[in-house]
Amino acid sequence: MIEKITVMIVDDHAIVRQGVRGYLALQPDVEVIGDAESGEAAVSLAAELVPDIMLVDLIMPGMDGIEVTRRVKLLSPHTQIIVLTSYHEDEHIFPALRAGALSYVLKDIDPDELVAVIRKAARGESVLHPRVAARVVQEIRGDRRETPNPFLELSERELEVLRLIANGASNATIARKLYISEKTVKGHVSNILSKLHMVDRTQAAVFAWQQGLMRRSS
Numbered sequence: 001m002i003e004k005i006t007v008m009i010v011d012d013h014a015i016v017r018q019g020v021r022g023y024l025a026l027q028p029d030v031e032v033i034g035d036a037e038s039g040e041a042a043v044s045l046a047a048e049l050v051p052d053i054m055l056v057d058l059i060m061p062g063m064d065g066i067e068v069t070r071r072v073k074l075l076s077p078h079t080q081i082i083v084l085t086s087y088h089e090d091e092h093i094f095p096a097l098r099a100g101a102l103s104y105v106l107k108d109i110d111p112d113e114l115v116a117v118i119r120k121a122a123r124g125e126s127v128l129h130p131r132v133a134a135r136v137v138q139e140i141r142g143d144r145r146e147t148p149n150p151f152l153e154l155s156e157r158e159l160e161v162l163r164l165i166a167n168g169a170s171n172a173t174i175a176r177k178l179y180i181s182e183k184t185v186k187g188h189v190s191n192i193l194s195k196l197h198m199v200d201r202t203q204a205a206v207f208a209w210q211q212g213l214m215r216r217s218s
Helices: 014-024 039-049 065-075 090-099 111-122 130-144 156-166 171-178 182-196 201-210 213-217
Strands: 005-010 030-036 053-056 080-085 103-106
Touching: 005 014, 005 039, 005 111, 014 030, 014 111, 030 039, 039 053, 039 065, 053 065, 053 111, 065 080, 065 090, 080 111, 090 103, 090 130, 090 182, 103 111, 103 130, 156 171, 156 182, 156 201, 156 213, 171 182, 182 201, 201 213
Parallel strands: 005 030, 005 053, 053 080, 080 103
Antiparallel strands: none
16 A cells, blocks of 8 residues: 655645645545645644645735744644745745745646655655756855855845844834834835845844844944
């Protein structure tokens, strides 16, 4: 008897979940044991079912796929995450991989190729879409060059916001100190995380201290 690879599908579009489930049902070595239309439901269900593989969309209402990935890997390290998305921009790729995703493929993937990615993930083998792989290689090469200022892409205002974040300031506190609205602060924080390829403000704060930004401002 074939030991089947258990799979969960996480996507807020029913047609995607049904389509993927239908095709995977044709595979003798794959069993879809659950699906979820939201990140919150996905985390809860993953903790209960502990699937071998989770196919995770990135952009969903509420909890996004990056947070789903992070939480599921904490709850079930055994579960391998395959990001299945339409997005291949840096602000999606790097946070997803840092959160613990093993593979990153796009929704235009051929169904047979997706099954192959699932089988490889079950063996712990990573698959990256060629465009994603190219960006990862570029990033690694860039990390090996001299980078005297890792904050070069940030504006002066974004640097101010990052320094305050690193000092533990909340959005409300930053808004008061800089005489701007909390909505504007949130926009700056989002830009900072995107430009630095960070998952959350805590990671950005740690990075700021590690890279000497706080010493430069003192």
